[in-house]
Amino acid sequence: MKRSDEFYIGYQKEVGPGTKKLLKRFIWITVLILLTGAAVFGFFQRPAVNSTFDFGNPTQVSGVYHESPYPMLRVPLAENEFKEIVLLGFGKSGPNPFLKDLRERKGDLNGKQLTIEGQLIYYNGRTLLEIDDSQKVMVSGTGAYEQPKSMGTRTLEGEIIDPKCYFGVMKPGYGKIHRSCAALCILGGVPPVLVTKEENNREVYFLLTDVKGNPIHQDILPYIGQPSRLTGQVKELGEWRIMQIDVSQIEKLKKESSIY
Amino acid sequence: MGLDYKWVFWNTHKKAYDRLIVSGMVIYLVLFFTISFLTNPEIIAETVIIRAFGSLAIIMLHIILAIGPLTRLNTKFLPVLYNRRHLGVSMFLAALIHGIFAIIHFHALGNVNPIYSLFTSNMDYGSLTNFPFQVLGFFALLILFVMASTSHDFFLHNLSAKTWKRLHMMVYLAYALVILHVFLGAFQQETSVFTTATLFLGWLTLVSLHLVAAFKESKVDRFVAEKNTEGWHKVCPPEEIEESRAKIFTVKGERVAIFKYDGKLSAIHNVCKHQGGPLGEGKIVDGCVTCPWHGYQYLPHNGQSPPPFTEKVKTYALKIEKGMVYINPKAFPEGTAIPPISSS
Ligand code: HEM
Numbered sequence: 332m333k334r335s336d337e338f339y340i341g342y343q344k345e346v347g348p349g350t351k352k353l354l355k356r357f358i359w360i361t362v363l364i365l366l367t368g369a370a371v372f373g374f375f376q377r378p379a380v381n382s383t384f385d386f387g388n389p390t391q392v393s394g395v396y397h398e399s400p401y402p403m404l405r406v407p408l409a410e411n412e413f414k415e416i417v418l419l420g421f422g423k424s425g426p427n428p429f430l431k432d433l434r435e436r437k438g439d440l441n442g443k444q445l446t447i448e449g450q451l452i453y454y455n456g457r458t459l460l461e462i463d464d465s466q467k468v469m470v471s472g473t474g475a476y477e478q479p480k481s482m483g484t485r486t487l488e489g490e491i492i493d494p495k496c497y498f499g500v501m502k503p504g505y506g507k508i509h510r511s512c513a514a515l516c517i518l519g520g521v522p523p524v525l526v527t528k529e530e531n532n533r534e535v536y537f538l539l540t541d542v543k544g545n546p547i548h549q550d551i552l553p554y555i556g557q558p559s560r561l562t563g564q565v566k567e568l569g570e571w572r573i574m575q576i577d578v579s580q581i582e583k584l585k586k587e588s589s590i591y
Numbered sequence: 592m593g594l595d596y597k598w599v600f601w602n603t604h605k606k607a608y609d610r611l612i613v614s615g616m617v618i619y620l621v622l623f624f625t626i627s628f629l630t631n632p633e634i635i636a637e638t639v640i641i642r643a644f645g646s647l648a649i650i651m652l653h654i655i656l657a658i659g660p661l662t663r664l665n666t667k668f669l670p671v672l673y674n675r676r677h678l679g680v681s682m683f684l685a686a687l688i689h690g691i692f693a694i695i696h697f698h699a700l701g702n703v704n705p706i707y708s709l710f711t712s713n714m715d716y717g718s719l720t721n722f723p724f725q726v727l728g729f730f731a732l733l734i735l736f737v738m739a740s741t742s743h744d745f746f747l748h749n750l751s752a753k754t755w756k757r758l759h760m761m762v763y764l765a766y767a768l769v770i771l772h773v774f775l776g777a778f779q780q781e782t783s784v785f786t787t788a789t790l791f792l793g794w795l796t797l798v799s800l801h802l803v804a805a806f807k808e809s810k811v812d813r814f815v816a817e818k819n820t821e822g823w824h825k826v827c828p829p830e831e832i833e834e835s836r837a838k839i840f841t842v843k844g845e846r847v848a849i850f851k852y853d854g855k856l857s858a859i860h861n862v863c864k865h866q867g868g869p870l871g872e873g874k875i876v877d878g879c880v881t882c883p884w885h886g887y888q889y890l891p892h893n894g895q896s897p898p899p900f901t902e903k904v905k906t907y908a909l910k911i912e913k914g915m916v917y918i919n920p921k922a923f924p925e926g927t928a929i930p931p932i933s934s935s
């Protein structure tokens with residue numbers, strides 16, 4: 332068996348014809364691998380939903396502030412028609428750091444009419460508002476707001492998400508990939524929300540509180556972004572629901588999340 | 592051959608190689624972005640950037656890891672090996688962009704340090720399907736960083752070829768971490784038979800190539816020479832060695848290359864001082880053994896690089912008896928001149 336006498340040396344200009352042929356083939360195969368790779372990895376991504384974050388496009392919103400128990404704004408849309416807008420802060424934080432100044436000057440904000448300039452986040456009929464500057468929150472009077480109405484005890488399966496990302500800032504804003512971000516958001520003061528699907532495949536959203544109705548953040552971190560089963564008192568507040576749960580009773584389910 | 596001459600052509604090859612790397616990466620990214628935004632119009636740019644660079648990096652890693660066994664199977668692949676480090680550094684840069692964007696996207700703007708968050712925002716270290724997969728990517732990126740930053744010859748000279756080689760073998764650890772990063776991470780949520788099958792196929796190809804190449808080399812190592820009374824090893828008749836080429840034999844656990852040139856035979860240690868290239872797969876060029884990997888040269892009779900270079904390898908004594916070549920397994924110190932024997 333006679334070995335081909337071609338021998339490539341990097342600092343010499345000549346490249347043998349056999350080597351050249353093989354290199355050409357190698358380059359074409361590599362290009363083919365790259366094209367196939369881009370096609371496969373690009374094409375087989377889960378479709379993102381049409382949630383929206385009005386980044387860089389602030390809106391002024393006026394409504395009655397209340398903590399039920401998370402900071403919300405009851406905004407009139409038409410006569411006897413209201414939207415309950417959940418308030419959020421900049422980055423992975425809740426609204427409280429941006430309301431601190433105002434609280435120090437005006438005391439309890441519950442029932443105060445606030446005008447806020449912030450960036451809207453919306454999806455599936457729910458709206459949230461990101462406040463990125465405490466100077467853009469003003470008090471302009473007082474107003475009435477509703478107490479949540481009780482709907483009894485329920486047991487539900489779904490996934491706990493952070494509503495800031497889920498309703499628009501990130502895609503995907505749920506599940507394993509997004510889990511650490513959701514944990515940071517909720518730790519930073521964003522209310523935890525349970526997403527479930529009703530029989531008609533419509534999504535329903537529950538703001539989660541502890542059994543006494545107080546906000547929960549740190550304690551719920553181990554349960555975020557995974558399918559789980561929760562039991563608690565359910566209340567209705569406009570287009571949102573509230574569920575009062577005992578965090579230690581959350582059951583992790585070993586199956587794919589129903590919201591994918 | 593003057594040094595300047597070497598430098599110039601060395602550079603034209605390198606430039607062509609770098610141009611190919613950059614074009615390949617650009618083609619990939621453009622196609623990925625186009626497909627993503629056309630088929631998934633609601634997707635956000637950050638996610639596409641993270642996914643484009645992550646998937647590009649893992650594909651490049653597969654190509655890099657395939658080059659080694661391919662050259663061992665067919666030396667015509669050597670030109671690809673020459674500048675593999677450029678491919679490595681480019682792959683690291685793609686992975687770095689992926690990692691930085693992921694850290695900013697998922698971990699910045701919170702009330703804890705992003706790196707602290709990377710390790711603590713998911714504490715399910717005991718679970719497989721919920722494992723904090725980003726930590727695996729982080730350690731892979733760290734290894735790739737160490738490798739990319741020591742890929743220059745400066746470190747090769749200052750770390751000793753063995754340490755450098757060991758360091759760069761860690762690419763296999765990085766590969767394992769990346770595979771786990773993807774299978775325990777993205778694939779737990781973005782489940783598609785096609786992406787999973789593609790990566791599985793890539794893994795299978797790499798494993799097979801490495802096995803086939805190892806099998807080919809083990810044939811050399813399995814060779815057991817007959818010994819004569821004084822301890823010389825009988826290797827082969829001189830006609831089995833081609834002119835200007837060598838045959839490799841393993842004696843006392845060391846690979847030795849026996850070269851034939853100008854009707855003479857000389858034996859030197861098979862391992863190049865540069866990056867451990869197989870000298871016995873090289874060729875005699877301008878009277879020097881020339882390493883197939885990057886062209887380092889050694890004089891066959893004394894194992895020394897011609898001045899001004901200073902590399903030296905061990906040499907061995909040969910003799911011919913009854914039409915058979917015998918080698919003395921006891922190596923001489925690096926650079927010891929041994930008179931060549933006549934090949935007839
Ligand atoms: C600090 C280091 C890293 C972090 C924080 C990180 C983070 C992530 C995240 C969050 C995802 C899921 C993205 C999504 O699907 O939306 C992901 C996926 C992925 N990562 Fe990494 N990663 C790191 C390092 C690496 C390295 C070094 C590689 C390869 C060389 C790599 C390759 C991939 C691949 C192939 C995917 C799946 C495809 C994709 O979705 O992008 N990652 N990584």
Ligand code: FES
Nearest residue numbers: 863865866868882
């Ligand atoms: S290993 Fe680089 S020249 Fe021999």
